[in-house]
Amino acid sequence: MRERSFVQSFAQHSLGRIGLAGIVVMLLFGIVGPLLVPYPSGYNDATPLALPSAQNWLGTDALGLNLFDQIVWGARTSLFISVTAVLVASGIGIPLGLVSGFLGGRMGGLIDSVIEIAMTIPTLPLMILISAIAGPSVSTVAVVIGVFSWPTLARIVRNSTLKLASLPYIEAAVILGIPRRTIMFKHILINAAGPALVDLTIIMATAVLTEAGLSYLGLGDPNAWSWGGILQTAFKGGQHFHAWWLIVFPSLAIMFFVISFNLLGLGINETLNPKRE
Amino acid sequence: MSGATCTGQRPKAPSTMFQFITLRILKGALTFLAAITVTFLIVRLMPGDPTTAFISDSMSPQDVAALNTLLGLDRSLFEQYVLFIRNLAHLEMGQSFFFKEPVGAIIVPRLGWTLLLIGTSLFITLLIGIPLGVYTARHKGQWVDQTVSTLIVLGISIFIPLLAFLLVYLFSLTLGWTPVGGAMTPGIDDSEKLADIARHMILPTITLVIVNLAQIVLYTRTSMLDVLKEDYIRTARAKGVSDQGVTWGHALRNAMIPTVTVTGLMLGKLVAGAVLTETVFSWPGLGSMIYEAVQKQDFPLLQGAFIVLAFSVILMTLVTDLVVAWLDPRIKLHGGTTQ
Amino acid sequence: MTALLEIRGLKKYFGLKKSFLQRERGYVHALDGIDVDLMQGETLSVVGESGSGKSTLGRTIVRLETPTEGSVRFEGQDISQLRGQGAQRLRQSVQMVFQDPYASLNPRLSVGHALAEPMLVHGKVQNRHEAREAVSQLLERVGLRPEMANSYPFAFSGGQRQRIGIARALSLGPKVLICDEAVSALDVSVQSQILNLFNQLKRDLGLTYLFITHDLAVVRYISDRVMVMYLGQVVELAPRDAFFEKRLHPYSRALISAAPLASTRRREPKIILQGEIPNAINPPSGCRFHTRCPQATAVCQSVEPALREIEPGHHVRCHLYGPAA
Numbered sequence: 001m002r003e004r005s006f007v008q009s010f011a012q013h014s015l016g017r018i019g020l021a022g023i024v025v026m027l028l029f030g031i032v033g034p035l036l037v038p039y040p041s042g043y044n045d046a047t048p049l050a051l052p053s054a055q056n057w058l059g060t061d062a063l064g065l066n067l068f069d070q071i072v073w074g075a076r077t078s079l080f081i082s083v084t085a086v087l088v089a090s091g092i093g094i095p096l097g098l099v100s101g102f103l104g105g106r107m108g109g110l111i112d113s114v115i116e117i118a119m120t121i122p123t124l125p126l127m128i129l130i131s132a133i134a135g136p137s138v139s140t141v142a143v144v145i146g147v148f149s150w151p152t153l154a155r156i157v158r159n160s161t162l163k164l165a166s167l168p169y170i171e172a173a174v175i176l177g178i179p180r181r182t183i184m185f186k187h188i189l190i191n192a193a194g195p196a197l198v199d200l201t202i203i204m205a206t207a208v209l210t211e212a213g214l215s216y217l218g219l220g221d222p223n224a225w226s227w228g229g230i231l232q233t234a235f236k237g238g239q240h241f242h243a244w245w246l247i248v249f250p251s252l253a254i255m256f257f258v259i260s261f262n263l264l265g266l267g268i269n270e271t272l273n274p275k276r277e
Numbered sequence: 278m279s280g281a282t283c284t285g286q287r288p289k290a291p292s293t294m295f296q297f298i299t300l301r302i303l304k305g306a307l308t309f310l311a312a313i314t315v316t317f318l319i320v321r322l323m324p325g326d327p328t329t330a331f332i333s334d335s336m337s338p339q340d341v342a343a344l345n346t347l348l349g350l351d352r353s354l355f356e357q358y359v360l361f362i363r364n365l366a367h368l369e370m371g372q373s374f375f376f377k378e379p380v381g382a383i384i385v386p387r388l389g390w391t392l393l394l395i396g397t398s399l400f401i402t403l404l405i406g407i408p409l410g411v412y413t414a415r416h417k418g419q420w421v422d423q424t425v426s427t428l429i430v431l432g433i434s435i436f437i438p439l440l441a442f443l444l445v446y447l448f449s450l451t452l453g454w455t456p457v458g459g460a461m462t463p464g465i466d467d468s469e470k471l472a473d474i475a476r477h478m479i480l481p482t483i484t485l486v487i488v489n490l491a492q493i494v495l496y497t498r499t500s501m502l503d504v505l506k507e508d509y510i511r512t513a514r515a516k517g518v519s520d521q522g523v524t525w526g527h528a529l530r531n532a533m534i535p536t537v538t539v540t541g542l543m544l545g546k547l548v549a550g551a552v553l554t555e556t557v558f559s560w561p562g563l564g565s566m567i568y569e570a571v572q573k574q575d576f577p578l579l580q581g582a583f584i585v586l587a588f589s590v591i592l593m594t595l596v597t598d599l600v601v602a603w604l605d606p607r608i609k610l611h612g613g614t615t616q
Numbered sequence: 617m618t619a620l621l622e623i624r625g626l627k628k629y630f631g632l633k634k635s636f637l638q639r640e641r642g643y644v645h646a647l648d649g650i651d652v653d654l655m656q657g658e659t660l661s662v663v664g665e666s667g668s669g670k671s672t673l674g675r676t677i678v679r680l681e682t683p684t685e686g687s688v689r690f691e692g693q694d695i696s697q698l699r700g701q702g703a704q705r706l707r708q709s710v711q712m713v714f715q716d717p718y719a720s721l722n723p724r725l726s727v728g729h730a731l732a733e734p735m736l737v738h739g740k741v742q743n744r745h746e747a748r749e750a751v752s753q754l755l756e757r758v759g760l761r762p763e764m765a766n767s768y769p770f771a772f773s774g775g776q777r778q779r780i781g782i783a784r785a786l787s788l789g790p791k792v793l794i795c796d797e798a799v800s801a802l803d804v805s806v807q808s809q810i811l812n813l814f815n816q817l818k819r820d821l822g823l824t825y826l827f828i829t830h831d832l833a834v835v836r837y838i839s840d841r842v843m844v845m846y847l848g849q850v851v852e853l854a855p856r857d858a859f860f861e862k863r864l865h866p867y868s869r870a871l872i873s874a875a876p877l878a879s880t881r882r883r884e885p886k887i888i889l890q891g892e893i894p895n896a897i898n899p900p901s902g903c904r905f906h907t908r909c910p911q912a913t914a915v916c917q918s919v920e921p922a923l924r925e926i927e928p929g930h931h932v933r934c935h936l937y938g939p940a941a
Contacts, residue, residue, distance in 0.1 A: 117308045121315070122590045124549035125567060125583045130319055132571050132579060168720040172784065175678045176734040177707035190724040209436060213553050216438045217568055231438065251439040258434040266430065 016267015019201075022260025030079035033072035040065040040073065040225065049243045059245040061230070062237055067245060071253050073225040078257055081142040081211050081226075082204035088146025089203055093153030094196065098184040100154070101161025112158060118151040127210070131219040138221045141211050149203045156199050160192035194272040201265030205258040212254050227254050297602060305595040312587040316580055317361050321354065370584065371577035380581035384563065388585055390460060391562030395551055397478065398485035403540070406490050410497025417502065425494065432491025437550055441484050441557035448480060455479050458559035481558045488550050489543065496539045537604065541597035544590045620792055620824055621654035621677065621710075625686035628672055632897070644896045646672040648848035650686070651923065654792065659818065659825040661835040661856075663871065664845035667893045670828045673845070674794045677826070678712050679703075690792075708738060711785040715797035717777035721769040727780055728765030731755075734787050754783040757820075759813060775806035779813065786817070794826045799834060811838055832875035836860060841929075844868050847896060847904045850923055853931040864932045866909050903935065911936060 048064040050056055058067035100111035127144050134140050164170060165188070173183045208227075214220055215228030216235070227250040234246040364370065370380040413422040449457045456462065460477050461470065548564075555564030563582050570578040628647040646669045654660055662670045675681045677688055679695060688695050690706060698706055714720035722730060731754055732747035734740075741747045752762035758779040769777055778798065785793055795814070799807040815838060817823060829835060835842055835856070842859040844852040844867060852865040863869045870887040889908045894900050900907050906916040916935050923933045 113304070116304070117311050120308045120545070120591055120594050121312045122545045122548045122586055124545075124552055125586050126312075126315065126319075128552070128567055128571060129316065129579055129583055132574070133319065133576070168714040168716060169722045171680060172712065172714060172720060172781075173722075175680065175707065175712050176737075176784070176788070177704050178733065178737055182737075187722055187725070191722070205434065209434075210549075212436055213438070213549070216553065217556065217571060219571065235438070235442075247439070247442065251436055254436050254439075255431075255434055258436075259430060262430055262434055 015263050016271065019260045019263025019265070019267055022256060023264060026075060026079065026257055026260060029072055030075035034076050037069045037072045038066075040069040049246075052245055058249050059243070061233065061243075061246055067230075067249060070225050070230055071227065071249060074227040074230065074250065074253065075257075077138060077224050077226045078208045078211070078254075081138060081145065082207040082261075084139070084142035085146035085149060085207040086200050086203050088143055089149040089153050090200065092147070093150035094157050094189070095185075096150070097154040097157025097196075098161050098188060098192075101158040102165050102180070102184050102188060104162075104165070108158075111154075115151045115154050115158070119155070123148040124210070124213070127214065128217065128219060131214060136214075136219050136221045138211075138224045138226070141214060141219075141221070142207070145207045145210055146203075149206070153196060153199050153203070156195050157192055160195055161188055164188050164191055194268065198265045198269045198272075201261045201268070205261040205265075208254060208257050227251075294602075298599065301595060301598055301602075305591050309588060309591050312591070313361075313365065313584055314358075316583055316587075317358060320576065320580055321357065365584070370581040373575055373578045373581075376575075376578075380577050383578065384566070384581050384585050387561055387563050387566045388589070390560060391551055391555065391564060392589070394478065394481055394485070394555070394560060394562055395547055398482045398489065399540070399547065401482065402486050402489045402493055405486070406493030407497050409490075410494045411501050413494070414498045414501035425498075429491045429495050432487060433495070435488055435491075437484065437488060437553040438557050440487060441480070441554060444480050444484060445557070458557075460561050477560075481554050481560050484554050484558075485547070485550055489547060492539065492543055492546070537597050537601050541594045541601075544593050544597075548586055548590055617655045617657070619653040620656050620691060621826075622689040622692075623650050623652050623654075623677075623686070624689075626650040626673070626676065626683055626688060627685040628669075628676055628681055629684045642897045645848045645899055646896060647676065647683075648899070650848075650850055652843060652850060652853060654824060654826055656791075656824055657818075657822065658840040659814075659827055659838050660841045660843060661827045661829060661839040662843050662845060663829060663832065663835055665830065665893050667847065667896055668845040669848040669896075670845050671796055674712065674796045674826065674828050677794055678710055679706070704738060708788040709790050710792045710794065711788065711790040712794045712796060713778075713782055713785050713798040716801050717774040717781065718801075720781045721777055721784075723769050726766060726768055727751075727755075727772075730780070731765070731784055731787050734784070738788055740788065750787075754787055755780075757786070757817070758783045773806075774802055775809060778802060778806075778810055782810075782813065782817070786821070790823070792824045792826065794828070796828045797830070798827070800829060800831060807834070808837075814838060832872055844871070847894065847899055849904060849933065850931070851905065851933045853923070855929055858927070858930050862930070864926065864930070864937060865934050866911050866936075867905050870910075903933075905934075 048060060048062050050060045050064075052059040052067075056066050056068065058071065060066055061070070096111055096115070100108040100115075102108075127141075127148065130144055131141060161184075170183065170187060173187050174180075178187070211220070211226060212228030212231065215226055215232050218232065218236075220226055220229045220232060222229070230250040231247065234243065234250075368381050370384075373380050373383055376383055409425065413425045416422055445457060448455045456477050458477075460474055462473050462477075551562065552564035552567055554560065555562045556568040559565060563586060567579060567582050569575075570582065626647055627645075627649055629643040629645055632642050632644065648669075650669075650673060652660075662673060664670045672681060676683055677695075683696060690710060693702075695706055721727075725733075728748070728751050731751045732741070732744075735750055736747060741750050748765070751765050755762050755764060760776065760779055760783070764772070764776075764780075769780070772780065782798075798814075799810050802810060811834065814825065814827075818825065825838075827834075827838060839856045841853065841855050843850055844865065846867055852859065852868050854862070854864075859868065860872065863872055867889075870889050873887045887910065889910075891908050894904070894907055901920075902918045903909070903912070903916040903921050906912040909916065913935065919935070921933050921935045921938055923931050924938055925931050926937050
């Protein structure tokens with residue numbers, strides 16, 4: 001009896017479980033949260049820059065808006081960005097990786113060269129350029145992050161595909177006349193999913209960090225609540241020195257999100273390659 | 278050489294290495310071409326009038342006319358592209374909106390600051406990171422390893438402005454040990470300039486080191502673990518080479534390869550980190566220049582900064598690839614990375 | 617008796633390229649001129665050491681490799697010319713069973729899925745209900761229980777997995793099965809079970825086998841005819857009994873003497889061949905076996921012998937039996 005199911009092995013691994021738990025919390029915040037929590041806007045009677053209290057759990061910002069609400073709505077933005085980025089990156093990267101790995105030959109080498117070139121181009125400056133010119137918006141940022149994340153994913157998928165393509169059960173599928181598209185997107189993909197999944201978690205974590213960075217540089221979407229945006233407002237307005245909660249809580253939120261996904265990725269990685277000596 | 282044994286079984290090493298280097302340089306050039314083409318397209322195909330990317334309201338009609346000719350803004354896209362490439366070959370990148378000077382002249386000194394910062398932090402990161410990775414790999418599972426592993430997870434999740442802010446708050450504002458920002462104190466004596474710069478460099482360097490250390494240690498540790506398991510290590514041990522010898526001799530050389538590789542891959546992240554770090558610390562490098570250019574909507578400057586950065590990164594990646602090839606004899610024989 | 621497969625002058629060379637830029641530096645002569653017919657209803661064993669090209673032969677027939685020269689005809693049609701529908705029809709007629717039971721089944725597909733998929737693709741069944749029926753029948757035919765369709769490969773032993781692999785190969789109702797070392801990775805006791813299964817299936821379904829193996833005991837058990845390959849060429853081709861009794865080719869003699877066969881009445885001295893199989897990139901001149909042949913003569917070094925029919929149905933490639941002798 002060689003293999004236990006992947007889920008079983010994964011469940012044994014504590015790092016992965018912690019990450020998963022964190023993600024569930026994030027999902028709650030991001031999906032359920034905005035349904036329960038009012039959209040921070042407008043003027044209200046609350047005191048600006050108030051300390052965390054029973055009324056305002058995490059305090060308020062310079063406009064008197066509740067920080068907790070902002071964080072909850074920021075969670076939704078973060079989820080949106082990371083999921084969009086992942087979808088875009090997968091939509092491009094996975095098919096390219098599969099095709100270049102399975103078909104091989106000149107075409108495969110060509111795609112691989114494209115991947116390599118795309119990987120070397122420094123991405124943040126380019127993203128800054130795009131955001132600066134196209135105008136800041138959450139969707140733009142998300143799509144751009146996805147577009148810059150596909151090369152690494154494609155590489156990973158390609159490497160897995162190369163290893164799998166010469167296995168007998170794939171050759172059997174060819175001999176049985178299974179169409180090539182099916183072989184790539186079913187037979188190979190379900191076996192290549194592991195490392196790809198790890199990279200997806202990294203993409204999601206990086207997406208949020210990148211968005212935060214862009215917001216910090218002033219390129220964030222002014223119409224959407226994002227954790228990076230909260231930080232940027234705080235730094236710019238010089239409030240960071242007295243209103244520590246405006247810095248701490250959004251940063252914690254970012255770190256929590258990012259660490260959860262990184263842990264999940266590490267957990268998946270450990271499950272795939274158990275390093276027991 | 279090939280006359281006698283015409284079976285064609287043994288590859289000729291020298292020509293392979295030469296071919297490899299040539300191929301690699303060609304690839305670098307292609308990458309650079311791709312990068313600047315993307316820049317070109319982005320600026321000109323974005324929604325809105327492309328000329329606003331180059332011509333601001335504060336320019337005089339003569340300037341506008343001159344710029345039009347220089348950049349060919351009234352001609353077809355392809356012609357503009359050709360002009361763009363030709364201008365670049367002469368290091369002509371347009372004129373900054375804000376500074377009203379050629380972009381190239383503004384960028385070069387700032388590039389120097391950025392390279393100083395990145396170079397120093399990379400050096401320190403590798404200096405600490407590689408031995409640390411090796412050590413934790415050898416003592417896998419023990420408390421040092423566990424602590425470091427936890428720190429690694431934190432390290433790859435850090436948000437730079439936060440870290441930078443914390444460092445400034447602690448060391449500059451509270452303890453007063455380091456300056457708050459910038460690279461130099463104005464009006465300082467020439468004799469003290471070096472020390473002054475070094476002091477200003479401490480916090481930004483620490484920031485970059487912390488962020489990248491995690492990646493390097495993670496990679497070195499992982500590849501070290503893989504390498505330690507390989508058969509030839511067992512052979513070396515059997516031959517009686519001491520444990521230390523095994524680690525530092527055989528294993529390290531081959532574990533270095535993925536590390537150097539990942540350094541090359543990390544250059545992109547390094548640049549991203551530099552952008553944020555420089556901005557927080559007002560370090561006068563290309564990164565903070567990008568920030569300022571964004572604030573002022575100075576597109577020619579932005580474009581120029583990106584081109585220069587892309588060139589630097591691609592060049593450094595090329596160098597690391599060649600170093601890896603030197604370390605890994607398999608690459609010379611097979612003419613390319615096998616994985 | 618009709619010939620289902622007709623192979624003429626089949627050559628397969630693999631080029632050695634070191635990198636993208638370099639020209640090819642030599643070729644591996646995996647198959648160097650194969651002529652053989654596979655007759656309907658027979659089990660033809662293909663024997664040889666590793667490097668003899670026997671696997672390449674099988675792979676070329678199922679179109680995993682394309683011939684460098686020569687032709688393979690199935691029921692009269694050149695298979696390398698088939699495209700689209702024609703190629704799919706060929707798939708239905710010629711299938712393969714693999715060697716490694718632990719690598720021949722997709723670990724993430726259930727047994728039922730793996731068996732049903734080809735049938736659905738080729739339209740042998742129209743919906744999941746029919747598929748389930750067909751899968752159950754297949755499983756029973758190979759000696760497994762229908763409930764096993766819901767399980768995944770990891771739950772099965774090597775022998776069971778091999779049965780699943782056979783079931784999969786049978787799912788399209790083929791006429792010819794290429795068995796590439798199909799029992800070599802199994803325990804001896806399991807081997808005999810699977811061999812019996814092969815025989816039974818042949819009787820029940822009227823199959824034709826091309827059985828690739830290196831194990832002469834297996835050859836003796838199931839073959840009708842035996843074909844010995846060496847370094848990409850056929851060196852002997854004979855009906856089974858004639859092969860084992862006469863052992864014309866020196867290489868065959870060495871193979872048989874080295875094999876642990878129970879029923880050798882005479883205790884012959886083992887013939888141990890000198891050296892190793894030569895490099896397929898640069899085959900020896902003349903008769904390829906001359907470097908290791910205990911009976912090599914001068915002519916063997918310079919002239920390549922042709923495959924000659926010495927007796928009805930018995931072909932040998934050796935100067936000992938030809939007019940040159």
